[in-house]
Amino acid sequence: MSASSSQLPDDTFDFADGDILPTVVRCSDFFDAQRAGRVGLANLGNTCFMNAGLQCLSHLEPLAAYFLSGSYKQDINHSSKMGRKGEFAEAFAELQLALWQTEQSHFKPKELRAKLAGFAPHLFENGDQQDVHEFLAFCLDGLHEDLNRVQVQPPPTTEQELEEDEKRAAHRDEEVAAALAWLRHLERGKSFLVDLMQGQLRSSLKCKQCGHQSKQFDPFLYLSLPVEFGMHKLTDALEKYLEEENLVGDEQWFCERCDAKVDATKKIDLWKLPPILILQLK
Template identity: 25%
Template sequence: MGAAGSKLEKALGEQFPEGERYFGLENFGNTCYCNSVLQALYFCVPFREQLLEYYSSNKNLADAEENLLTCLADLFMQISSQKKKTGVIAPKRFVQRLKKQNEIFRSYMHQDAHEFLNYLLNELVDILEKESHAAKSDPETSSPSEKMANGPKNSHPNGTQKEPLVTWVHKNFQGILTNETRCLRCETVTARDETFFDLSLDIEQNSSITSCLKNFSSTETLNADDKFFCDKCCSLQEAQKRMKIKKPPHILVIHLKRFKYIEQLGRYKKLSYRVVFPLELKLSNTVEDADAEYSLFAVVVHVGSGPNHGHYVSLVKSHNHWLFFDDENVEMIDESAVQTFFGSAQEYSSNTDHGYILFYERVVAGSTS
């Protein structure tokens, strides 16, 4: 890492807690999509702590089968237990497992970081659920896995309906959306809930996350061929539909839809639009809390002019300082540098480094980040 490395080490020694580690990740040929997301997840502190707790609860299970969860826990343990504060680690075992498990990630082509994040979180949930079911069917082994997967027990007062398993992945990332449709004839509102791990937002030129969220929750009128079948009227009726955030997640992941299919071109195009993402975000228009407040702690950035080539890097906030991770390289950056990743105000610009996935942590009243 040379002079830059020693400069970083000096800064880390002076400004960061003793226990924190800041390690670059080796690239195994177009694995920057994976490295950038892993850095964002490592600096998602509640997720990291629960993953390390999972590791310490399960490391003695000799017959534990290797999977993406054990490989990720092993990698995070490897980083957090390094003697030095900074350096480079090769996430070889994790990448090999990922490629073995999903053929999409086997090629050396440019992959999508958002697709990888989605796949990883859903895979972790599947593994935790399987472990919990296995533990229930074998009481002898029910200790660490089930407790780790589910946390506190849910009671079932009526004994009839079994609640779905809520893993620590859900507790960090899962929110609930409610899709409300109001019949314009009888005024009956039909609501349907759905869960999400991230919000994918359409973007416009010179906009902001707040305006993108407003558009996401805007009211749409269903008429003509799109009329809604109202159960109360027993017929197709004009209606108004809107999506609201019913339960905001602890970690809010926002994916900006920068890759759009252009029919005239017959291919996907990257939208380099300037979309302002604030360091502090207030979620309005939520059902439960009118003022859920969030603080930005990581950004996965897509570098490049098109969807099929390019590079991913990440910015992370740790103990009130921002760092820049580009595969093996780690450097400190000024908070004001985050603004350079908002996007381009003009369609053709030399700046191709654009914020793609944003990670916000919910601010609990009275706490400091």
């Protein structure tokens, strides 16, 4: 393996807060674009799901560049109880060096698998093939926690605080409610992965009897889109995901104004898109 972080130009990367340039910083700008990044991962026996997931993540170029440049080191959270004191991030950085070198055409991720199996034994049980989506979600969460720039977690948001947020947002533009919800999440989790991949959804519920509406803003790191027979384009799946849904029967919604379970509609909208949108087709 020939690539190392010391070979990279010192001033190529400057990922200050809010200063992400995903379309500008590309690994291929400074590596041999013909070969680097085209390194296969050997199958260690039912590890296709792991290899597929790792290759997907490793080819998000701003993410790979963040690790290859060593920028991630300044973000490692050594105190977070949710993370692994940087061990996960270091292992992922080593993988990037292996995948973005030009000497070898493939790499055996033996040590990495052992490490990941230690972090999440349930994902490697009995050496069986596992769900790649579950694996990806685990990786995104693990990397985020290891690189969370929030050193001291504030106490959980109380009902009272949520009510105050609601009051602040009432009678104002929805932007205020969305921004307050976004802020609540950033108070707890702020990492390079959040900068790059976190978006925000708006979920609207509407009572069919009295018209009362409830809106909620939630963050996401990826979207799971339904794929059905007859779909031809990615946007077909996206449209299906964003289709209005009827909540009837067992799925009825509790309307505060009617003080009863009622037939309702549910609609999800993309409120804030991240620089990199991760879509899972299920």
